[in-house]
Amino acid sequence: AAVPLVPLARPALAQTKLAALDIPSLAMPSLGAFPSPVIKEKGFDKANGLDVTFQPKAAGIYRSDFASGASPLGGSGSLLIDVGLVSEKGAKIIYLFNINDYWGTVAVPGASAIKTLKDLSGKKLAAALPTSNYAIFRYFAKLSGLDLSTVEVMNTSSTALVPMMVSGRVDGVQLWEPAYSILASKGDYRALDFIGLWRESNKVAAMPYQGIAAHEGWVKANPQLIPRLYAMYAQAADFIESSPDEAGSIIAKASKTDPQTMADLIRSKRLGFNMYWAGEQRAATEAMFRAALEIGFLKDMPAPDVLFDKPV
Amino acid sequence: MNPDLPVTFQNVSKRYTQRDEDFLACRNLNFSVAEGETIAIVGETGCGKSTAMQMLLGLQQPSEGRVQVLGCDPFKEFDALRGQVGIVFQTDRLLPWRTASQNIQFGLQVLRIPKARRRRIAGEWLERLGLSQFADAYPHQLSGGMRQRVAIARTFAIEPRVLLADEAFSALDEITASVIRVDLLRLVREQRTTTIFITHSVPEAAEVAERVLVFGRPGQVVKEVNVRDLSSREEAAAEIRIGLQMARAESRRCETSPT
Amino acid sequence: MNPDLPVTFQNVSKRYTQRDEDFLACRNLNFSVAEGETIAIVGETGCGKSTAMQMLLGLQQPSEGRVQVLGCDPFKEFDALRGQVGIVFQTDRLLPWRTASQNIQFGLQVLRIPKARRRRIAGEWLERLGLSQFADAYPHQLSGGMRQRVAIARTFAIEPRVLLADEAFSALDEITASVIRVDLLRLVREQRTTTIFITHSVPEAAEVAERVLVFGRPGQVVKEVNVRDLSSREEAAAEIRIGLQMARAESRRCETSPT
Amino acid sequence: MAVPRALRERWRSQSALVLDLVLIAVVWQVSTYFLPPIVAPGLSAIGRALLDIFIEPDLRIHLIYTSLRVLVSLLGAFIIGTAVGLMMGGSDWFRDYMRPLLNLMQGIPALSWIVFAVIWFTEVEVRIAFIILMVTIPTFALQVDSAVRGVNLDFIQLAQAFRASRMQRYAMVLLPAIVPAIISVWSVNLGNAIRVAVVAELIGATTGVGFQLLNAQAVLDMAAAIAWTLSLVLVLFFYQGIIMMIERRLLAWRPKGEQA
Amino acid sequence: MAVPRALRERWRSQSALVLDLVLIAVVWQVSTYFLPPIVAPGLSAIGRALLDIFIEPDLRIHLIYTSLRVLVSLLGAFIIGTAVGLMMGGSDWFRDYMRPLLNLMQGIPALSWIVFAVIWFTEVEVRIAFIILMVTIPTFALQVDSAVRGVNLDFIQLAQAFRASRMQRYAMVLLPAIVPAIISVWSVNLGNAIRVAVVAELIGATTGVGFQLLNAQAVLDMAAAIAWTLSLVLVLFFYQGIIMMIERRLLAWRPKGEQA
Numbered sequence A: 001a002a003v004p005l006v007p008l009a010r011p012a013l014a015q016t017k018l019a020a021l022d023i024p025s026l027a028m029p030s031l032g033a034f035p036s037p038v039i040k041e042k043g044f045d046k047a048n049g050l051d052v053t054f055q056p057k058a059a060g061i062y063r064s065d066f067a068s069g070a071s072p073l074g075g076s077g078s079l080l081i082d083v084g085l086v087s088e089k090g091a092k093i094i095y096l097f098n099i100n101d102y103w104g105t106v107a108v109p110g111a112s113a114i115k116t117l118k119d120l121s122g123k124k125l126a127a128a129l130p131t132s133n134y135a136i137f138r139y140f141a142k143l144s145g146l147d148l149s150t151v152e153v154m155n156t157s158s159t160a161l162v163p164m165m166v167s168g169r170v171d172g173v174q175l176w177e178p179a180y181s182i183l184a185s186k187g188d189y190r191a192l193d194f195i196g197l198w199r200e201s202n203k204v205a206a207m208p209y210q211g212i213a214a215h216e217g218w219v220k221a222n223p224q225l226i227p228r229l230y231a232m233y234a235q236a237a238d239f240i241e242s243s244p245d246e247a248g249s250i251i252a253k254a255s256k257t258d259p260q261t262m263a264d265l266i267r268s269k270r271l272g273f274n275m276y277w278a279g280e281q282r283a284a285t286e287a288m289f290r291a292a293l294e295i296g297f298l299k300d301m302p303a304p305d306v307l308f309d310k311p312v
Numbered sequence B, C: 001m002n003p004d005l006p007v008t009f010q011n012v013s014k015r016y017t018q019r020d021e022d023f024l025a026c027r028n029l030n031f032s033v034a035e036g037e038t039i040a041i042v043g044e045t046g047c048g049k050s051t052a053m054q055m056l057l058g059l060q061q062p063s064e065g066r067v068q069v070l071g072c073d074p075f076k077e078f079d080a081l082r083g084q085v086g087i088v089f090q091t092d093r094l095l096p097w098r099t100a101s102q103n104i105q106f107g108l109q110v111l112r113i114p115k116a117r118r119r120r121i122a123g124e125w126l127e128r129l130g131l132s133q134f135a136d137a138y139p140h141q142l143s144g145g146m147r148q149r150v151a152i153a154r155t156f157a158i159e160p161r162v163l164l165a166d167e168a169f170s171a172l173d174e175i176t177a178s179v180i181r182v183d184l185l186r187l188v189r190e191q192r193t194t195t196i197f198i199t200h201s202v203p204e205a206a207e208v209a210e211r212v213l214v215f216g217r218p219g220q221v222v223k224e225v226n227v228r229d230l231s232s233r234e235e236a237a238a239e240i241r242i243g244l245q246m247a248r249a250e251s252r253r254c255e256t257s258p259t
Numbered sequence D, E: 001m002a003v004p005r006a007l008r009e010r011w012r013s014q015s016a017l018v019l020d021l022v023l024i025a026v027v028w029q030v031s032t033y034f035l036p037p038i039v040a041p042g043l044s045a046i047g048r049a050l051l052d053i054f055i056e057p058d059l060r061i062h063l064i065y066t067s068l069r070v071l072v073s074l075l076g077a078f079i080i081g082t083a084v085g086l087m088m089g090g091s092d093w094f095r096d097y098m099r100p101l102l103n104l105m106q107g108i109p110a111l112s113w114i115v116f117a118v119i120w121f122t123e124v125e126v127r128i129a130f131i132i133l134m135v136t137i138p139t140f141a142l143q144v145d146s147a148v149r150g151v152n153l154d155f156i157q158l159a160q161a162f163r164a165s166r167m168q169r170y171a172m173v174l175l176p177a178i179v180p181a182i183i184s185v186w187s188v189n190l191g192n193a194i195r196v197a198v199v200a201e202l203i204g205a206t207t208g209v210g211f212q213l214l215n216a217q218a219v220l221d222m223a224a225a226i227a228w229t230l231s232l233v234l235v236l237f238f239y240q241g242i243i244m245m246i247e248r249r250l251l252a253w254r255p256k257g258e259q260a
């Protein structure tokens, strides 16, 4: 959807002082880090009266800092971990809005006989087990009737996933973006498609995965910032989707990757940009929580008030 | 015993633990040394001479009895004797990372003598002992005798009031040893240093000392030879030898006699 | 010189590097020792006696000239002399992690003597030197003299054909030293061991040796005293002293005389 | 009497250990009052998690795996490293060639070894062993080399004077002389090996403390994460205890210093 | 003559280093023929990436950051570790209490230190320094302790006989006597520090080689990943060179062993 670009300096806002804001996020080349360089490059923060400093962090640090409240706002919040798990441990976390829906895959060599998830039975699969992407993949395995205990799953640190595949040590690798695009750009690999199963079995279109989350205290203290944050991310998402080449080169520069690969990735829609207020898609969110309960990732259903309703 | 004397041992015994067993190195040791007196201690190997000196230095504590040096307990009042007592050990104990000159300066450095003066004193001693050209040599580059001379200089450089020499000359050739001995005795007499020589050389003991203590095993005084009272060095030597034979005969505990 | 003699030094010189400068430790050294002969080498400290022995042992290579021991070059044909040459060093060099008995067994172990026999031999030596009760003591638990006796036993235990003793007795008290010396000389003569004593004690040299070499500095033979040709030990001692005075007068390079 | 003295010393060091642990526990418990419970769980939660590790066979197996990996790899590294170190100590030539290689290995972080391990080896256990070996061999080799070079020349000359063969020289003089250095490098490398084993276990293994630790961190189960960490510390204590026993035995000859 | 000899030795060790590097390069180049180019880039690609690190200011800054972090933390660890080690060497009592603590620290993997660093500190540089310190202090302390206990009792008695004060005893006897041990633990810890710095830099730092290395691995730029690894090796070589210079200076008194 070609949304008209917002003028870079809106006179009304330019006069008021910009609100300084630190947003911790995962480091490049993670999915949650994609909008950051675009926002800074195109000035979407200033356009919304914000002066954002992105703080890229490794996943473990990002999580601990967020969970402990050292950073009350999370810019790469995962619905399952940063909202579901942390809420379970007694902290009051609110999922403000979703940015990307889930996308994950299993990549196999182009010539491989593996066509569906079920074919993985008896094969070797590399995966980063302690990630939410893999957790949701487990749900899909279950949906498609694959018994993971028949697969030889090799836990692999996320940086070693692709080398594992490329050096022929495994038959397939459980991956996300942009890792898959980089892998595919360097060799003949294809992705197994199973995302469609979600819609079939849950009867919902959205598949909330990661967005912006915050501690309740922060939400209460900064109600005026939340709509601006949403607008900022929405503009960035629109820009990325509508100008894949320009966005691709900005992202490529920030992550030291190939601009063409990034542009192709954006066009492929595998980034799953899908912005909505958390309260707008309660059915989908609950479906996701139910899936997590089913595979034992969560133990309790999070309270309904962890989802933030669209401000009026 | 007179507590004003610079060195007194009163009923001193010393036990070591060897392989979880007690070992008596000194038993009921009694002797004293007068101000400015030069004595020698002789005794067969392993009879506890070095152990007695370790107690005198305050490096070991007597198991029983009392040691007094210059009015202090050398173990308990350790620091009080700084710069007062000097020792030349049986082995040279030169610090391998210091040159000959730096080794001589060791004691002076402990006494915080300024660097320039320290250097000058070391230089004088090197010259006196004929080692000037080896001032900057490291211990491993010196012969055994040269090393021992450096060790002697290190001790004399601090001009101690009480001086111990634990077989200080046994690594020197006869001529060098006698030359240094004469030199040292002159110094010791000039400054009236109270001196204890430990030696296993009977002629050396007879030559250097005014009084000789013959030690038995475990450490105790078996015989005292007052050299000044005797007509000649030879007579003194003969007396000492008699003492050593007595000690040998008496030492029951350890079967040291070769078969 | 006769190459069949067990020990020959031919025009041997040895240079060391000291602080990046050359240092001459032996110069043009010539001597030989006959089968079963007992000689002594005397010389003032630092004159190169130990250096000569190191070359004899093959631990140092001569800078010039040729050393032959039992028909071999001790440096180049190192292994050929295994079990043939024994040495008692100036310092004991006991391995601190071995007990007295284990230290005595060191050489026997090198020769791969079975354990039981090794033990028996060590036991005999401990007894002969009056150390039976210290068989299981570690070196740091022994006195200096006792340590040196263990070192002596270690060497004699292998019954070498050529024996060196580098100031082996200087750490022993007079009586023990003379007892061990007699014992050793008996052994040496019984087995016709070719023996070189290095010593700085003139009486010791005159007593033990059939022939005495007086070394000058840098290492060279200044005078040879043939003890058998002289009427008494005292005469030999006097001759040796003359040699030492000559050496002293001649040694220009090093200014060793005390001021 | 000797026995009571040895006993007294052992008792003192045991009680010191206990006191240390109590101290740490107290400090931790106090700090939990100032930190959010999600990141700083209380002692009882940690204690329960730690107990679980030891009583649940499913969990215990991970600890056993990691312990064995560390042990086997470390023994391998010890043999290789000591051999290399002895050869370096014995030859300037060999030393000149090996030192840069060992330094190079030291400079390569585990992150990079992981990738090489993935590329070069297929077997999971081989990969883990490879990474531990690469990290611990240089330490063994460099320390042994330096210890060999520090051996008193007098003793080496003694062995030479007795014409000990090269093998005998090593067995009778050099090895005993460097035992203290070897023991201290073992204690250092034990820590290194455990640390790197945890990282190495992130590739390919679904067993081992490393995997469990990361898992616990990922699901924000801090009590479990700390318990797994403590379980590693216990493994280290266990091995360290063995090393100390060996030390007491091999270094019994050392004089006990009265004061330094 | 002495000068040519020293020069010859230095030349020999330099040429050994070069030969080593050539050897590694050849082995790598050959291995690239057997591996997919994505994971095994050729020498020229690696060379270009390495050159970039040194000439591009944007990249060079990361190397400088990491080098400085390693240097500063290591100096801090050295001071603390040596002080603790000296005190342990001087007191059985202190040793009994410290040894378990140091062993405990050794058993804690960097992964766990990261968590504690995050809980306790907010400042990025402080977190990184903390982790490096925690990993390197025990090594310094334990090695210094063991070296102090190995110092010849004769020398300690000498100092006592001259009534040297406690400070003098440390300055004039103990410290000089343990210099060889200190130098060898520096070389060991240098590797440790670099390795752990890389891990530590994954937390919050957007500067430093660790961050770049992970980035390069994540986007599968193997040439860059290897180049960053090599840049760390070069840093290590640089520091090692300084250590060797200091060693040559401080250990000039050591007799040169002829053969071992």
Ligand SMILES: Nc1ncnc2c1ncn2[C@@H]1O[C@H](COP(=O)(O)OP(=O)(O)OP(=O)(O)O)[C@@H](O)[C@H]1O
Residues within 6 Å of the ligand: B016, B017, B018, B023, B024, B025, B043, B044, B045, B046, B047, B048, B049, B050, B051, B052, B090, B200, C140, C141, C142, C143, C144, C145, C146, C171, C173
């Ligand atoms: N630290 C120690 N631990 C146990 N026993 C020791 C210790 N030091 C010395 N001994 C024992 O004490 C006895 C006396 O030793 P000491 O060194 O005093 O003898 P010495 O008279 O000096 O002999 P030498 O003339 O040989 O030097 C010896 O039997 C020795 O074994």
Ligand SMILES: Nc1ncnc2c1ncn2[C@@H]1O[C@H](COP(=O)(O)OP(=O)(O)OP(=O)(O)O)[C@@H](O)[C@H]1O
Residues within 6 Å of the ligand: B140, B141, B142, B143, B144, B145, B146, B171, B173, C016, C017, C018, C023, C024, C025, C043, C044, C045, C046, C047, C048, C049, C050, C051, C052, C090, C200
């Ligand atoms: N490794 C070495 N490096 C340099 N110089 C040395 C070395 N060993 C000995 N020297 C020098 O060579 C000379 C002879 O030393 P050597 O040990 O042979 O003397 P010595 O005759 O045995 O003396 P002493 O009777 O004191 O034992 C000495 O001046 C010494 O400084």
Ligand SMILES: [Mg+2]
Residues within 6 Å of the ligand: B049, B050, B051, B090, B166, C143, C144, C145
């Ligand atoms: Mg003694």
Ligand SMILES: [Mg+2]
Residues within 6 Å of the ligand: B143, B144, B145, C049, C050, C051, C090, C166
């Ligand atoms: Mg000599």
